[in-house]
Amino acid sequence: MLRSLDIRDMLIIDRLELAFQPGLNALTGETGAGKSILLDSLGFVLGWRGRAELVRSGAEQGEVTAVFDLPEGHAAHAVLEEAGLPATDELILRRVNSADGRKTAWVNDRRCSGEVLRSLSDTLVELHGQHDDRGLLNPRGHRMLLDEYGRLADLRAELRSAWSGRQAAQKALERAEAALEAVRSEEEYLRHAVAEMRALAPEPGEDAALDARRRMMQASERVRADIAKAAQALGGDGAEGAAGDALRWLEDAGAQLDGQLEPVIAALNRAMIELDEAARGAEECLEVLAFNPSELEEVEERLFAIRALARKHDVMPDELGSFAEGLETRLAALDAGDAELKGLRAALKHAGKLYDDAASALSAARAEAAGRLDAAVMAELAPLKMERAVFETEMSEIPPGPDGIDEVAFRVATNPGAPSGPLAKIASGGELSRFLLALKVCLTGAQPGLTMIFDEIDRGVGGATADAVGRRLASLASGGQVLVVTHSPQVAALAAHHWRVEKRVEDGMTLSTVTPLGPDQRVDEIARMLSGDTITPAARAAAEALMAG
Incomplete structure (x- = not known):
């Protein structure tokens, strides 16, 4: 769980300390107030590749520190052990970006590489926005996502080993054939x-x-x-x-x-x-x-x-x-060439059978995992007001390769009987958000101790649908931690913790601040989200009603 985030001199943030809590954490504010900067800063300390220029204008360096709680058995412990870094129940990540572009990182006060940070981030945080960057909208990544969902890493490793063996046998035969042909010519x-x-x-x-x-x-x-x-x-x-x-x-x-x-x-x-x-x-x-x-x-x-x-x-x-x-x-x-070729052909045939068996086993496991994923996503779509939509993991055969003989694509149909197609082409903005939320919940639900961040996942939806999205996020956060950047009052009203992001101008310089909101302040912020800059008594009453559930 992400416990705190300390940001200094990053973009338009001079100094910001945030203490996050378990459950659903909502960040709201006007467009351009700096919500995305918070995510950029978190991504920076996690080693993600993002903006090139992050240091606040006039500052010598920018710095971000993130503190995570690590329960016993958390996957980050294995990454720390492999990197030779100290591991306790608290993980402190710190990264500095100098004005000249140099970046330096520490894990529990020990220097480390950006690669180690990225390995840790995979076990700590899952970030998702409507324009997904982890492959949900890109069919090229669907096979890997299915394998991760089905926990097929061992079968995949066996397949890759069999593929390497087959490739080596094929190359050995080709070299022997070429050498023999060259000798036969003389x-x-x-x-x-x-x-x-x-x-x-x-x-x-x-x-x-x-x-x-x-x-x-x-x-x-x-x-x-x-x-x-x-x-x-x-x-x-x-x-x-x-x-x-x-x-x-x-x-x-x-x-x-x-x-x-x-x-x-x-x-x-x-x-x-x-x-x-x-x-x-x-x-x-x-x-x-x-x-x-x-x-x-x-x-x-x-x-x-x-x-x-x-x-x-x-x-x-x-x-x-x-x-x-x-x-x-x-x-x-x-003189011995024919006998050698016979042996190499036999070895290639054996290696081919090992690969075929491994590919068949992985295909069968993928088909079984695809059935489970389809059922899980369909179950998630119902409470998101998409009970009539259809989600399907489509598998088709492709030429053999190191990842098997299967092509995997997530396809959807928004109504029964309608033709299915790729997520990005079939679903509208609001439908896409809900499909992606359902998928994300299913694909990451098996990872304990993961902080899930949703960046405007509710874009394009409102009313009862936005309320359904908010309730699913709140349900998802009940056993862990969810951070959501939202413009939806229905989603914000269901949060257990609420922060408002806003800009101010001091001495001609624009700065971004984040303020934790108490109960009364939350009512005002949700009323603002409902009615705009002028908060009316009706808007405040509607906000109180939303918060009451």
């Missing part, structure tokens, strides 16, 4: 290229190894003769043999010289070891350089084949292996 190339790769089977680094082997074999013929001569010169017939003879001669002489030749003999032994290693190295090199003359031709042929294949596919020779793997993968996808 099937001949793939099979030929894979066959070439398999026949050649290039190894990583093979190009460099073959090139080195080729260069060595080409050079071996030129250097092998020199190495052979060197090996011969180092061997037993050359330096090694001469060194051996010298060693024997020195050893024989050294035996007679008491060790004087030992250093010479030791040095010669070391030289003999080095000569032996050099000779063996030369022999080994000769063995390495020995090759079959046809081997050079074979190496060159393979090297040239690898390089030709690399040029053909525009890759480096060492990349042929990974390139071949890619070809093999694409060919494998081609």
Whole structure:
């Protein structure tokens, strides 16, 4: 319940404090007195999108504070918990609009976003005027309103999940079909290229190894003769043999010289070891350089084949292996494509069945909810002097989508046997007000703790019909809180609490004020609404009669 509204420096309001009460609260006043500004200010603190310029001329900033009572279990508690904001039995919303357009909001003295305010407002206030902004006159919103009335959120969530699954399966199949079609267009190339790769089977680094082997074999013929001569010169017939003879001669002489030749003999032994290693190295090199003359031709042929294949596919020779793997993968996808498509088609069929089942279940639930809504609205129309009118929730089938296969439209006929049509086209102004009131009562009646605001819902009606509207509003307010902006004395007379909105001029500036009315003041205000600026005794008597019921 909205307990209080504090407005400072907003439009033509300098300072205003309102303390609202449970039951039916009426705000009356001349056209242009500022009643709509109260709603703009309340909408501002609730995060609604409205006028861009709200700050009173000459003020640095405008500010609105709204205080709500939150009973245990109120839906706002869940919003506060999700936003990480403190929750008590009192909710204080404050929002400031600076002159430069910046907006700042607090919930229970904690900074918050406008999105949080809007989420809270959905649980706190329901605003309705003749030019409805919540979808009652727009058929595009009727399906959602029916789902909310029927409490079909779970079925709707299941349907959306099934739709997402079906869409994902459809896209997976389309991607696979496109990929397979692309591969099939190059099937001949793939099979030929894979066959070439398999026949050649290039190894990583093979190009460099073959090139080195080729260069060595080409050079071996030129250097092998020199190495052979060197090996011969180092061997037993050359330096090694001469060194051996010298060693024997020195050893024989050294035996007679008491060790004087030992250093010479030791040095010669070391030289003999080095000569032996050099000779063996030369022999080994000769063995390495020995090759079959046809081997050079074979190496060159393979090297040239690898390089030709690399040029053909525009890759480096060492990349042929990974390139071949890619070809093999694409060919494998081609060969396995039909089996994959079969599996994806089966998955799509299964996802389609899940969606169809969910859509059918939601359609059946909507049809049941539509029947209940039609009966509830018809029951509401009777006390509003429209017992002969007909309200119908029309459902028709549309192509499948994330919201199901149903199109929903609220249709009315003002008299039995007359053709039905959309609310905005069939009903007159007064009839439209009553249809919308009946609908609003039915669609929001299941939301406890909701403050309902009706902005001139009685426009276009008078007399007994206005009295019927007022009595329905009073009945609706008996279990909660209703605020009504009205020009109808019949409606105002049935209010439990009454405020008059009026303008005054101070120092050349127009300001709006709101005054709570006592019993005598209420009589005068309702008499004014009946007779105009001049309040006659007859008008006052009529006002007293209206208030007496």
